[in-house]
Amino acid sequence: MDLPAGPLNAYAGGERKFLNMQPRLEAQKASPAAYHAMLGLETFVKKSKLEPSLIHLVKMRASQINGCAYCLDMHSKDARAAGETEQRLYALNAWEETPFFTDRERAALAWTEAVTLVSEDHVPDAVYEEARQRFSEEELVNLTMAIVAINGWNRLCVAFRVVPGAYQPGAHKAEGAAQ
Helix, strand or coil: CCCCCCCEEEECHHHCCEEEECCCCCHHHHCHHHHHHHHHHHHHHHCCCCCHHHHHHHHHHHHHHHCCHHHHHHHHHHHHHCCCCHHHHHHHHHHHHCCCCCHHHHHHHHHHHHHHCHHHHCCCHHHHHHHHHHCCHHHHHHHHHHHHHHHHHHHHHHHCCCCCCCCCCCHHHHHCCCC
């Protein structure tokens, strides 16, 4: 199904009104230096040698937690294009209750949740210990930087209401971006 090219109207939850889905501003145009700084972090993450499939899951899970529609649209498309299964993507929100993820992925997802929701439990020791069993110190720092990056992109996209739907897999790679 193709979405209309113009502004979208969306239900605004408990407010019982509809929002006009238009971006508030374009961050990359308003502050190119800030945008390029984010791209630098994204480039680091991409070169970190963490499994691309793991990075896709981390980006999806953080975006689910943060309610970032644009990033969910983008990363679900990129993950599927890279071979991720529909079953795992659909079950990601309930990853703890499914057999579809490896122990390493489970540790990364728990770490993603704890770091993304840092204000709730300040990243519990048990989550850290599980992650340390599955990742080297360098990998854990790199995984944390991937989580920092996607949380930053989520906040930019949610705050400035970047409209989902039009993204095509790999589009940001062609532009030099790799959210």
